[in-house]
Amino acid sequence: MNIKEELVSEIASIVGEDNCSTRIADLYTYGFDSSIHHHDPDVVVRPRSTSEVAQLVSLAAREGIPVVPRGGGTGLCGAAVPIHGGMVMDLTRMDVIKEVRVNDLYCVVQAGVVYDRLNEALAPYRFFFPPTPGSGEACTIGGMVATNASGMRAVKYGATRDYVLGLEVVLADGSIIHVGTNTIKNSSGYQLERLFVGSEGTLGVITEVTLKVAPRPKSSAMVLAAFDRLEDAGACVSNLISVPLIPSATELMDDICIRAVNKAVRAGLPDVQAICMIEVDGEPDIVSKELRTVEEVARRSGASTVQVSEDAKQMARWTSARKSVMSALSRLGDDLVSVSLADDMAVPISRIPEAVVAFHRIAEENHVIVGTYGHAADGNLHTKMLLDPCSEEAWRRGERAVGQIFDTVISLGGTVTGEHGVGMSKAPYMMRERPDAWGTMMKLKKALDPQNIMNPGKLMQWEGGIICHLRYPCPDLSSSR
Amino acid sequence: MNIKEELVSEIASIVGEDNCSTRIADLYTYGFDSSIHHHDPDVVVRPRSTSEVAQLVSLAAREGIPVVPRGGGTGLCGAAVPIHGGMVMDLTRMDVIKEVRVNDLYCVVQAGVVYDRLNEALAPYRFFFPPTPGSGEACTIGGMVATNASGMRAVKYGATRDYVLGLEVVLADGSIIHVGTNTIKNSSGYQLERLFVGSEGTLGVITEVTLKVAPRPKSSAMVLAAFDRLEDAGACVSNLISVPLIPSATELMDDICIRAVNKAVRAGLPDVQAICMIEVDGEPDIVSKELRTVEEVARRSGASTVQVSEDAKQMARWTSARKSVMSALSRLGDDLVSVSLADDMAVPISRIPEAVVAFHRIAEENHVIVGTYGHAADGNLHTKMLLDPCSEEAWRRGERAVGQIFDTVISLGGTVTGEHGVGMSKAPYMMRERPDAWGTMMKLKKALDPQNIMNPGKLMQWEGGIICHLRYPCPDLSSSR
Numbered sequence: 010m011n012i013k014e015e016l017v018s019e020i021a022s023i024v025g026e027d028n029c030s031t032r033i034a035d036l037y038t039y040g041f042d043s044s045i046h047h048h049d050p051d052v053v054v055r056p057r058s059t060s061e062v063a064q065l066v067s068l069a070a071r072e073g074i075p076v077v078p079r080g081g082g083t084g085l086c087g088a089a090v091p092i093h094g095g096m097v098m099d100l101t102r103m104d105v106i107k108e109v110r111v112n113d114l115y116c117v118v119q120a121g122v123v124y125d126r127l128n129e130a131l132a133p134y135r136f137f138f139p140p141t142p143g144s145g146e147a148c149t150i151g152g153m154v155a156t157n158a159s160g161m162r163a164v165k166y167g168a169t170r171d172y173v174l175g176l177e178v179v180l181a182d183g184s185i186i187h188v189g190t191n192t193i194k195n196s197s198g199y200q201l202e203r204l205f206v207g208s209e210g211t212l213g214v215i216t217e218v219t220l221k222v223a224p225r226p227k228s229s230a231m232v233l234a235a236f237d238r239l240e241d242a243g244a245c246v247s248n249l250i251s252v253p254l255i256p257s258a259t260e261l262m263d264d265i266c267i268r269a270v271n272k273a274v275r276a277g278l279p280d281v282q283a284i285c286m287i288e289v290d291g292e293p294d295i296v297s298k299e300l301r302t303v304e305e306v307a308r309r310s311g312a313s314t315v316q317v318s319e320d321a322k323q324m325a326r327w328t329s330a331r332k333s334v335m336s337a338l339s340r341l342g343d344d345l346v347s348v349s350l351a352d353d354m355a356v357p358i359s360r361i362p363e364a365v366v367a368f369h370r371i372a373e374e375n376h377v378i379v380g381t382y383g384h385a386a387d388g389n390l391h392t393k394m395l396l397d398p399c400s401e402e403a404w405r406r407g408e409r410a411v412g413q414i415f416d417t418v419i420s421l422g423g424t425v426t427g428e429h430g431v432g433m434s435k436a437p438y439m440m441r442e443r444p445d446a447w448g449t450m451m452k453l454k455k456a457l458d459p460q461n462i463m464n465p466g467k468l469m470q471w472e473g474g475i476i477c478h479l480r481y482p483c484p485d486l487s488s489s490r
Numbered sequence: 491m492n493i494k495e496e497l498v499s500e501i502a503s504i505v506g507e508d509n510c511s512t513r514i515a516d517l518y519t520y521g522f523d524s525s526i527h528h529h530d531p532d533v534v535v536r537p538r539s540t541s542e543v544a545q546l547v548s549l550a551a552r553e554g555i556p557v558v559p560r561g562g563g564t565g566l567c568g569a570a571v572p573i574h575g576g577m578v579m580d581l582t583r584m585d586v587i588k589e590v591r592v593n594d595l596y597c598v599v600q601a602g603v604v605y606d607r608l609n610e611a612l613a614p615y616r617f618f619f620p621p622t623p624g625s626g627e628a629c630t631i632g633g634m635v636a637t638n639a640s641g642m643r644a645v646k647y648g649a650t651r652d653y654v655l656g657l658e659v660v661l662a663d664g665s666i667i668h669v670g671t672n673t674i675k676n677s678s679g680y681q682l683e684r685l686f687v688g689s690e691g692t693l694g695v696i697t698e699v700t701l702k703v704a705p706r707p708k709s710s711a712m713v714l715a716a717f718d719r720l721e722d723a724g725a726c727v728s729n730l731i732s733v734p735l736i737p738s739a740t741e742l743m744d745d746i747c748i749r750a751v752n753k754a755v756r757a758g759l760p761d762v763q764a765i766c767m768i769e770v771d772g773e774p775d776i777v778s779k780e781l782r783t784v785e786e787v788a789r790r791s792g793a794s795t796v797q798v799s800e801d802a803k804q805m806a807r808w809t810s811a812r813k814s815v816m817s818a819l820s821r822l823g824d825d826l827v828s829v830s831l832a833d834d835m836a837v838p839i840s841r842i843p844e845a846v847v848a849f850h851r852i853a854e855e856n857h858v859i860v861g862t863y864g865h866a867a868d869g870n871l872h873t874k875m876l877l878d879p880c881s882e883e884a885w886r887r888g889e890r891a892v893g894q895i896f897d898t899v900i901s902l903g904g905t906v907t908g909e910h911g912v913g914m915s916k917a918p919y920m921m922r923e924r925p926d927a928w929g930t931m932m933k934l935k936k937a938l939d940p941q942n943i944m945n946p947g948k949l950m951q952w953e954g955g956i957i958c959h960l961r962y963p964c965p966d967l968s969s970s971r
Contacts, residue, residue: 112728113838113869114645135734157677164595164674170681171652186926192836193645193868194908196638196688197920198949199931200651203684207677224734247593253616253705294775355673357594387674388594427675439678445667449938450680456937457930468679 011094012051016072020054020096023064028055028102039079039097043144044349046087046433050077050097057102059177059185059216066214067183069096069462076181077464078210080121080152083144085349086432088156088209092466098214100151107217111136114193115174117219120151127220136222139166141258142428143332151215156430157207161258161288164387166223168428170206175219178205178212181458191219204453209430210464212457226290229257230300230319233286233327234307235279239263239369242283243362245310246385249287250358254302258288259386263365265341266334266380273337276330279314283365285385286327331382338380338393345378345395351411352434354418355427358388367417368392375410377403389427415441431468439468492575493532497553501535501577504545509536509583520560520578524625525830527568527914531558531578538583540658540666540697547695548664550577550943557662558945559691561602561633564625566830567913569637569690573947579695581632588698592617595674596655598700601632608701617703620647622739623909624813632696637911638688642739642769645868647704649909651687656700659686659693662939672700685934690911691945693938707771710738711781711800714767714808715788716760720744720850723764724843726791727866730768731839735783739769740867741812744846747819747861754818757811760795764846766866767808812863819861819874826859826876832892833915835899836908839869848898849873856891858884870908896922912949920949 012031021029030036030053040049051074056062069076075095082089091097103119106127110116111134118127124145128137142148142160152158154176159168175189189195189202205212236242246259262270262284270276278284285307289299300317307315318324338347356364365381368390372379383390392414396403415425415438425431425438440447450468454461493512502510511517511534521530532555537543550557556576563570572578584600587608591597592615599608605626609618623629623641633639635657640649656670670676670683686693717723727740743751743765751757759765766788770780781798788796799805819828837845846862849871853860864871873895877884896906896919906912906919921928931949935942 110838110840111734112732112840114731115838134732157675157681159675167648167652168675170684171648180930184926186930187924188927188930190836190905191838191903192870192905192908193839194638194640194649194836194865194870195905196834196907196909196911197905197916197923198912198928199689199693199934200638200684200687201927201930201934203651203681203687204934206681206684208680212680224736250595251593251615253592255705292773292776292779294779295773298773298775353677355671355675357591357596357672358674359591359593384675389673389675422672424671424673424676424678426677427673428677430677431679435678442678443668445665446669446682447679449661449667449669449682452937453680453682453685453934456933 017052019068020052020065023061024054024056039099040090042082042084042087042089044085044087044090044432044434046090048090048092049094050091051094053097053099055099055102059179062098062179062214062216063183063185065096065098066179066181070182070460073460073462075462075465076214078155078214080149081123081144081147083148084152084156084432085352085429086434088430088432088467090433092433101149103216106130109134111222115191115219115221117217118150119217120149120215122150124148124150124153131222132225135225137225138172138220139223140169150218150220154206154215154218155209157428159428161260161384163384164259165255165257170203172221173202173206173218174221176202176205176215177217179214179216181213181460181463189219193221207430209432209467211454211467213463226257228293228296229288229290230296231286231288231324231327232300232303232307233284233316234312235281235314236283236311237281237313238311239283239365240362241311242285243365243385245285245307245312246361247359248306248310249303250386252302252306254299256287256303256386257290259384260286260331261383261385262331262334263381265378266338266382269337269341269380270330270333273340274330274333278330281313286331334380334382335393338395342395344397346398347393348396348407349434350394350407351392351414353391353426353429354423355389356418356421356423358386360421360423361385361388361390364390364417364421368414371410371413371417375406377406377410379410433467436469493555498533500549501533501546505535505537505542520580521571523563523565523568523570525566525568525571525913525915527571529571529573530575531572532575534578534580536580536583540660543579543660543695543697544664544666546577546579547660547662551663551941554941554943556943556946557695559636559695561630562604562625562628564629565633565637565913566833566910567915569911569913569948571914573914582630584697587611590615592703596672596700596702598698599631600698601630601696603631605629605631605634612703613706616706618706619653619701620704621650631699631701635687635696635699636690638909640909642741642865644865645740646736646738651684653702654683654687654699655702657683657686657696658698660695660697662694662941662944670700674702688911690913690948692935692948694944707738709774709777710769710771711777712767712769712805712808713781713784713788714765714797715793716762716795717764717792718762718794719792720764720846721843722792723766724846724866726766726788726793727842728840729787729791730784731867733783733787735780737768737784737867738771740865741767742864742866743812743815744862746859747815747863750818750822750861751811751814754821755811755814759811762794767812815861815863816874819876823859823876825878827879828874829877829888830915831875831888832873832895834872834907834910835904836870837899837902837904839867841902841904842866842869842871845871845898845902849895852891852894852898856887858887858891860891914948917950
């Protein structure tokens, strides 16, 4: 253990014995998020109030100990992995919904409130917080702000950044600041509340969030369009937008993902090259009208079959099939594990077909299996790589493919992360994507955290290279597409 | 002149003789924006490219000369007034719409593109950039980003900040950076593009903007509801939102504003205590349905008369009456001038009635005339103070009223500026509103502009006090309500 016992006692005196741990099992567990990375912290704390967070950060600043804020631990890039050890700060006990003021179009929540729980609280008022991340059952609002998380509904409703009106933040010196306002409009200086969006704990600990809320749509319906050519599925999305028709969701799945969910959860999806699940929502009359337009555009774009549903159960089955992609991929091949390597790119919407075709070519060239899916109408694609984690050579081929995928994304005018964040996985590629913006970010980081104690080593290439708990020397991987 | 002749020659060699001026008339003219403030610059430059801007800022950095970026000059708070002299940089020659990619839901424009011109370019594609500022005919996109401008349609469509996907910025050292992306989603680090929103030229010169665009609604309709009690008009707005129904615009006018437009432009509005003009937009079927809901809610909220229109000409007449408030107020009393003093507040929506009633009380107590209007459904209120500008005592009473108005706004959980910015007018009050956020802003300012050459003296109380060109010692003001 790298932390002195007196310090642990001091920490325990702030949060209580039960909420401070240096037990090996706890350190090991809190060394993970949902990425491939791992590193033990020195101590785990679970504060219950902003005041406790401020005391903990003050202590960390005094002692020069890293502070790594953590929400639901659902992040896929290692943003919550304490790469330099120190204090992991689990914020899930700060889970109070402090205000629901739908008449003022906002709510105030502590950082540890879980996404789905907030929407349950907003439902009786017929309002919601729309981003709909895949991990909504477990991810926290603080984590969503820290990564600018979004999900299926961003093309119509925007990402988390578009809903953040105000924040309470504990800065690196332990001071508590309030940025933004409780008003829908605010022109009073730099939009600091949005600077902290995507900051992944590197500028301070987000303790409280004021979020704009939106009226919940009255109804929704879905089209499931099957395509024999991947490019046609991409073109379908562009054709919809130029109607213009902005769907509430457009979920794309390639043949690998379709095969995986058909095998793992018997989803019964058409055995084609690509599927688009297109959701429209709003007033019932409009939904019916838009549904017809979507159907017509899908056919015109070359869909081989088009199924339409306004039935809640059928739509839930389709959504559930889509949601199972990530876990289903791990069950496609016997010795293969689905690994978040490239993971989460965004390109201009019209470049989706080119991107997906390139990913398939890169997979073939490197003899790896890549499943591609995503939120096509906002240009956000996910890829999962299927690897035998015991094969060093498979990892090498996988990493080469990742580099080529990201190069493609950057050359198409895209970004290496649309909704998951940078963390450790994307850091080297993000610097490649836009070195000048990164330089400015580091100036701001230095201004707000001169000691570099707030989640150090994130958003930047870690000199130790990628630390991956899955990676150990093992047999060769022979499967390929 | 405080600037050396060699420097002027060097500046002229960058932008050309015709685009560099030290003529007294030019310096005087460029010493104004649309606020009450004035200060001559030392030189006026009109660059045509980012490269020219970068060369000018490098020169300014070398010489320690203030740089004050300027768009359409429509700002109401003095953000573009060169309070410390130096170089006013008129960006209106940088007016190229570089890309319109509606299939990708974005466009790229130079900072000097005028709002209405951009929307003309987007119209053939049936898309638009929605914020709708009152000065849309003249204000520039760069200026809108620099102040987080918005307008009538923010409650439904958001403010400028919600549309900024990427920026090109010339930093204080003359370097050119690109922040943000050309994608709808982006989780790659701090949302710098949104930090620069509202920065009023104090962090760098915004030279290019990537904006999200939205499908233009197919139809719209309006309700004009007249109320005998101001509170009822405010309650009507809250009642609409809790339906939930989000109107595309909700323009409130109090009795002073109604009287002013009826006198100045013979608008023929009902002679009541308050009017709400409520616009709904979208698909024709929905517009008709929402129109009926608005009518019903207005009556239930106590409206004495309710007029409904789907006729474009009638709606244009109403909108025009509303838009004439600012100029009409100056013609209400013979010796009175409408002055942007308190000007632009935002409160949580449900506090609108309290705020407006308090403004009336404050006006009465201080024997000043205050006209209140605004975008009620997003909580944004404007007040104009009618003063005899020759009366020192009237100014004193006016300023006392301003202080009380802002104290009220802050106590209601609001902000001293919803859409106009801080500039000089709001600086002292903004520091009162949220001193901790201001402290953080200043840390970031120092990190990006250590020499303090980028629009110095803005967003902060200027030690010289408020400089107002309208203010000179003159007779007493006796008119009051």
